[in-house]
Amino acid sequence: MQAVLLAAGEGTRIRPLSASLPKPMLPVADRPLVAHAADAAVDAGAEELVVVVGYGAETVRNYFGDDYRGVPVRYAVQDEQAGTADAVRAAREHLDGAFAVLNGDNLYDPEAVADLFESGPSVGAIRVDEPSNYGVLSTAGDAVTDIVEKPTDPPTDLANAGAYVFPAEAREWLDVPASERGEREITDVLARAVEEYDVSYVAMDRWLDVGRPWELLEANEWKLAELERDVRGEVHDDADLRGPVVVEEGATIDAGVVIEGPVLVRAGASVGPNAYVRGATLLGEDAHVGHSVEVKNSVVGEGSHVAHLSYVGDSVLGRNVNFGAGTNVANLRHDDEAVKLTVKGERISTGRRKFGVVVGDDAKTAINTSLNAGVTLSTGATTTPGEVVTRDR
Ligand code: TTP
Structure with missing residues (x-):
């Protein structure tokens, strides 16, 4: 058929x-x-x-x-x-x-x-x-x-x-x-x-x-949970890979990195030194997660960099995004309500207590940017140093 x-x-x-x-x-x-x-x-x-x-x-x-x-x-x-x-x-x-x-x-x-x-x-x-x-x-x-x-x-x-x-x-x-x-x-x-x-x-x-964007995160949660441990890339002796972690050939994991599966590190991606990556996370081809960065339950698109001193949780980053040092993502509201996101101009509940941000391709944040839960940065968007972003741009 x-x-x-x-x-x-x-x-x-x-x-x-x-x-x-x-x-x-x-x-x-x-x-x-x-x-x-x-x-x-x-x-x-x-x-x-x-x-x-x-x-x-x-x-x-x-x-x-x-x-x-x-x-x-x-x-x-x-x-x-x-x-x-x-x-x-x-x-x-x-x-x-x-x-x-x-x-x-x-x-x-x-x-x-x-x-x-x-x-x-x-x-x-x-x-x-x-x-x-x-x-x-x-x-x-x-x-x-x-x-x-x-x-x-x-x-x-x-x-x-x-x-x-x-x-x-x-x-x-x-x-x-x-x-x-x-x-x-x-x-x-x-x-x-x-x-x-x-x-x-x-x-x-x-x-x-x-x-909608949070359903892409959900799709990754589903399919990453089916991963079985498979480490083909280069992993430093001082890295700690826990549970279902896949490191594709051509990916590198440096010293001091802790990865808790399910996590998929695609070919050409590099993690560390001293980074913490928690499931369910996809690090796309040639992505980089650097020193003192924590990434949790996120999709980091091909060629995107989160290089220093940052937190990314429950978020979807497109391709070739660059987060400046100290960029932090909020993924929880203090009133514990589900995080809302803009879909075709309307604020819609994601139904998720924890959701961070959606970042279009080629967007760049400056140092010490704070991104509020439910913010979308459009393709090529930029922020200024120390900025607190509470609205889409
Ligand atoms: P939808 O999700 O309804 O449409 P979409 O993919 O264009 O997304 P959005 O509504 O956000 O703009 O489509 C369901 C599936 O059918 C999807 O796989 C795309 C496909 N599709 C077509 O191939 N041609 C069409 O004319 C439509 C409406 C959908």
């Missing part, structure tokens, strides 16, 4: 992190977000991947090439992000037979994806506490009888997890009209499948839709 991966979106809600990389290419442990969905598809037996690209298409193509783990890869270009059904329509000419569709920005339970591929036509589902925020499945036994968007009176607690196997005929059903929010939705194609076929659902144990 072919698997269509939807990876044409920019990820406007995850800005500024998506400035130079489309959201599906943001790092989750040792690979881009979309590669986790590709892995689930390949492990489930996909014979071909059809990747729908648009925003940042080249980075996606460069990553997968024309073969991913022995499975041929083709591309379809969606020029305008007109909806998920429209994205699959862009791939239509490549489709031949029953096909699967996975979102390139979702993390799936891989075993459930394998079940889904075996039991098509089918849809992945996740049990949620507040179904009225989701597309909800009506069911009779294992069969889906309907799908309702954000119902006030949800028929079940089974939310649509954005993973589908469609019958070959669905290729002809992709020209659905735009929905109320103006997008051509794949769920309307699913509704047609439910009318004409027996569609089963497969409940996933775990699922995550990465839309």
Whole structure:
């Protein structure tokens, strides 16, 4: 079976992190977000991947090439992000037979994806506490009888997890009209499948839709927790690596460093001397964490430097960020309320008691900058020495 991966979106809600990389290419442990969905598809037996690209298409193509783990890869270009059904329509000419569709920005339970591929036509589902925020499945036994968007009176607690196997005929059903929010939705194609076929659902144990910056952190928490200790880089005798720590070949850990897993130090990254890195943390390729720096539960993007006397907690730093000496991040409010973050101009609760900052690519902080919890620094932003930053910039 072919698997269509939807990876044409920019990820406007995850800005500024998506400035130079489309959201599906943001790092989750040792690979881009979309590669986790590709892995689930390949492990489930996909014979071909059809990747729908648009925003940042080249980075996606460069990553997968024309073969991913022995499975041929083709591309379809969606020029305008007109909806998920429209994205699959862009791939239509490549489709031949029953096909699967996975979102390139979702993390799936891989075993459930394998079940889904075996039991098509089918849809992945996740049990949620507040179904009225989701597309909800009506069911009779294992069969889906309907799908309702954000119902006030949800028929079940089974939310649509954005993973589908469609019958070959669905290729002809992709020209659905735009929905109320103006997008051509794949769920309307699913509704047609439910009318004409027996569609089963497969409940996933775990699922995550990465839309906002803190969900990228959550995605890394999930995938870094699956790490097994593997140390290939250069580690000084006086460094102390505890638990599931991965140090890739070409990374260096200097004297006096303590690392408590799960932590992944990617190729070319360097830590120390005298640094403390706590899980779940990803230090991207060529990142540097230097003397007297503590990094906890964070993503430090490729080429970013936190070189001296700093604290970074529960934060996401993009690529080539530079934190000046003494830059400190607050990650907890004194009233113990969940930290809020700006998403498309609106302050939204992250639902997390601990959350630090989001820093766009190429941003630079001056010495002794204090960054308040929930602050976003945009791409290339700078601060002045000693500044206390309490608002986004
Ligand atoms: P969304 O998360 O709804 O959209 P997005 O990725 O553009 O993000 P944002 O809302 O923050 O701007 O998309 C779900 C998945 O489908 C995601 O993997 C991107 C993909 N997609 C397309 O490929 N084409 C489209 O037209 C749309 C709407 C989504």
